[in-house]
Every structure is written in structure tokens, then in C-alpha cells.
Amino acid sequence: MHRFANPTQFMRIANAIYPWAAGLSVILFLIGLPIALITSPPDYQQSETVRIMYVHVPSAWLALMIYGIMAGGSAAFLIWRHPMANLAAKASAPMGAVFTGLALITGMLWGQPMWGTFWVWDGRLTSFLILFFLYLGYLALGDAFEDSERGDKAAAILCLVGSVNIPIIHFSVEWWNTLHQPSIVKLGGDGVKSTVDGSILLPLFLMLGAFTFYYFAVLVLRLRSELLAAKIRNARMSQVATHAAIDPAAEGRLFVDSARLPRASAE
Amino acid sequence: MSVFTAVLARDLRLALRQSADSLTVVAFFAIATVLFPFGVGPEASVLARIAGGVVWVTALLAALLSLDRIFTVDYEDGTLDQLVLTGAPLPVVVLAKVVAHWLTTGVPLIIISPVLAVTLHLPAAGYGPLMLALLLGTPTVSLVGAVGAALVLGTRRGGVLLSLLILPLYIPVLIFGTAAIEATVTGVSAGPMLTVLAGFMVLALTLSPWATAAALRQAVE
Numbered sequence: 001m002h003r004f005a006n007p008t009q010f011m012r013i014a015n016a017i018y019p020w021a022a023g024l025s026v027i028l029f030l031i032g033l034p035i036a037l038i039t040s041p042p043d044y045q046q047s048e049t050v051r052i053m054y055v056h057v058p059s060a061w062l063a064l065m066i067y068g069i070m071a072g073g074s075a076a077f078l079i080w081r082h083p084m085a086n087l088a089a090k091a092s093a094p095m096g097a098v099f100t101g102l103a104l105i106t107g108m109l110w111g112q113p114m115w116g117t118f119w120v121w122d123g124r125l126t127s128f129l130i131l132f133f134l135y136l137g138y139l140a141l142g143d144a145f146e147d148s149e150r151g152d153k154a155a156a157i158l159c160l161v162g163s164v165n166i167p168i169i170h171f172s173v174e175w176w177n178t179l180h181q182p183s184i185v186k187l188g189g190d191g192v193k194s195t196v197d198g199s200i201l202l203p204l205f206l207m208l209g210a211f212t213f214y215y216f217a218v219l220v221l222r223l224r225s226e227l228l229a230a231k232i233r234n235a236r237m238s239q240v241a242t243h244a245a246i247d248p249a250a251e252g253r254l255f256v257d258s259a260r261l262p263r264a265s266a267e
Numbered sequence: 268m269s270v271f272t273a274v275l276a277r278d279l280r281l282a283l284r285q286s287a288d289s290l291t292v293v294a295f296f297a298i299a300t301v302l303f304p305f306g307v308g309p310e311a312s313v314l315a316r317i318a319g320g321v322v323w324v325t326a327l328l329a330a331l332l333s334l335d336r337i338f339t340v341d342y343e344d345g346t347l348d349q350l351v352l353t354g355a356p357l358p359v360v361v362l363a364k365v366v367a368h369w370l371t372t373g374v375p376l377i378i379i380s381p382v383l384a385v386t387l388h389l390p391a392a393g394y395g396p397l398m399l400a401l402l403l404g405t406p407t408v409s410l411v412g413a414v415g416a417a418l419v420l421g422t423r424r425g426g427v428l429l430s431l432l433i434l435p436l437y438i439p440v441l442i443f444g445t446a447a448i449e450a451t452v453t454g455v456s457a458g459p460m461l462t463v464l465a466g467f468m469v470l471a472l473t474l475s476p477w478a479t480a481a482a483l484r485q486a487v488e
Contacts, residue, residue, distance in 0.1 A: 140432075
């Protein structure tokens with residue numbers, strides 16, 4: 001595990017994963033979207049609105065999975081100072097917030113025709129809203145410090161504190177018997193159990209796969225750009241240092257105008 | 268244990284000598300609550316219906332306003348660095364500071380809450396559960412708030428940020444706190460809700476000092 005604290009090692013694995021994740025995501029979307037939105041049969045009770053579920057369930061699943069990954073990454077960062085784990089958590093957070101928002105919005109659009117209301121204060125909805133605020137808090141806190149390393153650590157601690165919410169979300173539909181339906185797919189000792197017909201499960205699983213691989217593909221892209229941004233920052237810093245060494249007058253200057261410095265590519 | 272009592276005594280003495288700080292929080296609690304009859308109208312039945320929730324929400328906001336007192340001053344004048352450098356177990360120090368915060372803000376809020384409940388026409392049966400629920404809930408509020416207060420030390424916009432971080436985590440306490448009052452008023456036992464509140468408190472008591480200590484360590488690093 002510590003081998004992957006080295007960005008080069010880590011990115012070697014990540015870059016190897018990237019074409020597979022991106023390719024599988026595209027293929028699954030190409031197969032899954034037409035089945036989910038057009039050819040799969042409408043539900044006998046919900047008719048066409050059931051199709052919202054093919055976006056809602058994968059979004060909600062990703063919202064939880066990404067928080068789990070972030071919590072794992074934050075723990076690895078705080079315990080072993082694993083820099084790549086922190087980078088992965090930071091790169092995941094905006095996506096997690098978007099998928100949480102998407103799950104909330106699609107759920108509301110589905111709730112209006114089915115429950116007759118956009119919103120109820122039921123356990124699952126409330127705990128999911130809290131998850132959304134936790135994502136926002138993580139992003140805001142990581143951004144609030146002059147010293148970015150302090151922001152990373154503070155946000156990682158907040159992420160771990162917020163993870164008490166994850167089991168609450170998962171079990172909320174079993175603890176509180178209100179509007180949100182319980183899990184339709186259960187993994188048990190005797191395999192996958194479901195209360196839903198196969199014609200609906202097939203597009204659901206296709207979309208789950210498509211969304212999950214999409215996340216991993218975009219995560220690798222975001223990690224790449226984060227590392228490149230760090231490289232550019234370091235190059236700028238060393239340029240400022242050499243510039244100050246050549247021109248002693250520049251050392252006394254409080255602000256170095258980066259536009260006036262020679263570009264990194266000019267070297 | 269001596270560390271605990273020493274820090275507790277110090278913080279209590281400081282709070283006593285600047286007692287205006289605690290009184291301001293109580294005054295905020297009272298004023299914010301008194302705004303509601305003007306906002307929703309003075310009709311007794313409406314006010315009685317929302318009294319429990321109003322008292323709880325304003326108590327949470329009042330506590331939120333006082334949270335920066337736990338660490339900010341110590342952080343700015345360097346006392347916090349000294350406390351970390353003493354080598355004393357930091358979670359114990361944190362717990363002492365949280366207990367001091369609760370004694371100087373939580374307890375005054377609990378004491379004044381029945382008076383505010385009277386102005387909101389809460390049925391008399393609700394006073395006991397209101398105070399009990401606050402008694403079990405406000406320690407959780409101080410404990411969870413301490414984590415947030417430690418995390419935002421040294422940020423540019425600490426106060427607003429703190430509310431974004433901490434208020435979502437207060438929602439469970441708020442739900443069960445108001446449910447306890449509601450239950451009694453409608454003639455059901457408040458026992459289960461109070462038990463859940465006590466459970467939250469125990470959970471916060473076991474987790475929060477360590478999370479706060481970790482946050483403080485990275486703040487003074």
C-alpha cells in the first residue's frame with residue numbers, strides 16, 4: 001500500500017485502469033440507456049415514471065460509495081500521511097456532491113407523481129440531505145485555509161466525523177417505516193435476492209455499472225489534472241526562487257508578478 | 268484527572284470573570300425565541316404547537332454562536348500550543364473544555380427554557396420533558412460543536428463555515444429533542460425519545476474528544 005504513496009506508481013495503476021473504466025462506461029451506457037429509457041417495459045403501477053429510477057438508484061449508490069471511498073482515503077491520509085489517498089478523496093468530493101444532488105432531484109421528480117409530494121421528512125430523505133451538506137462542508141472546509149495542507153487535514157477529519165451518517169442512510173428505510181421503499185435488491189448468504197422483476201433489474205444493473213465506471217474514469221482524469229497542477233505550481237515556485245537569486249531586488253518584493261516571469265515551457 | 272480539573276477550573280474562572288459572554292448567549296436565546304410570536308402571530312394554539320421546536324432551534328443557534336469561545340481565544344493567544352506541549356492527554360483537555368462550555372452555556376439555556384416555553388404557551392405537561400430533553404441533548408451539542416470549532420481554527424470565515432459543518436450534524440438531536448416534547452404533549456411517553464438522546468450523548472462522548480484532539484493537533488502544528 002505504501003508503494004502507492006508515490007504518485008508515479010499510483011498513476012501507473014490508475015492510467016492502466018482508465019481505458020477499461022472509460023470504455024466499459026461508454027459501452028454500458030450505450031446498451032443500458034436505450035433499454036432503460038425505451039425498450040424496458042413500464043411498471044404495472046408506476047407506468048413510465050419507473051424510468052426515473054434508472055438514474056436515481058445509480059446516483060444514490062454512487063453518492064454513498066464515493067463518501068465511503070473518501071472516508072477510506074481520509075483515514076489513510078490521517079494515519080499514514082498517504083498523499084495520494086488524500087488526493088483521491090479531494091478529487092472525488094465534487095463528484096459525490098453532484099451525484100447526491102442528482103439523487104435528491106430525481107427522487108423529488110419521482111416523488112411528485114408517485115407520492116403526490118416533492119419532499120417528505122422521512123428518514124432516508126433527511127439523512128441524504130445531511131449527506132449533501134456534509135459534501136458541501138467538506139468542500140468548503142478544504143478551501144478555507146491559506147495553507148492548503150491544513151485544509152486537507154481538517155477536511156479529512158470532518159469526512160471521518162461525517163461517516164457516522166452512512167450507516168444511518170443505509171438502515172434508515174428499515175428503521176423508519178415511512179414513504180421511501182426498502183431496498184429492492186439484497187445481498188444475502190444465498191445470493192442476490194430481489195423483489196423486482198428481471199426486466200427491470202437488467203437495465204438497473206447496466207446503469208449501475210455504467211455510472212460506477214464513469215466515476216472511476218473521471219476520477220483518474222481529475223487525479224491527472226491535480227498532479228499536473230501541482231507540477232506547474234512547483235515549477236512556478238522554483239522559478240520565483242531562481243528569479244529572486246538572480247535579481248536581489250526581487251527578493252524584497254512582497255508580491256511577484258507571475259505574468260512577468262519566464263514561462264515554464266520556455267526552459 | 269488533575270489535568271481535567273485544572274483546565275475545567277481555569278475555563279470556568281475565565282467564563283465567570285467575563286460573564287457577559289454567557290449572558291449574551293442567553294439573551295440571544297431569549298430574543299430569538301420571542302421573535303416567533305411576532306413572526307407567526309400571537310395565537311396561543313399555533314404557538315403551543317410549535318413551542319418545542321422553536322425552543323430547540325433557537326437553543327441550537329445560541330449554542331452555535333458560543334462555540335468559537337471554546338478554542339478561538341486560546342488559539343490566538345498561544346495557550347492552545349502550551350496545552351498541547353504539556354504532553355497531557357489532549358482528549359482529556361478537550362473534554363474539560365467542553366464540560367466548561369456546557370456548564371457556562373448549556374446549563375443557563377436549560378434553566379431559562381421553561382420561562383420561554385411559558386411565553387410560547389407550551390402546555391404545562393411539556394415543561395419537564397423540554398428540560399430533560401435539553402439536559403440530555405445540549406451536552407451532545409457542545410461535544411459535536413467542539414469538533415467543528417477545532418476544525419475551523421485559523422480559517423478566513425470561521426463562523427459561517429462552522430454553521431455549515433455543524434448544523435447538519437445537529438439534525439438528529441433536534442428531531443428526537445422535539446419529538447420528546449411532542450410525545451408528552453400528545454399523551455405518549457417521552458421515554459424512548461429521551462433514551463435515544465441519551466444514546467447520542469454517549470456516542471458523542473466516546474468519539475468527539477478524540478476527533479477534536481486530532482483537529483487541534485493539526486491546528487497548532
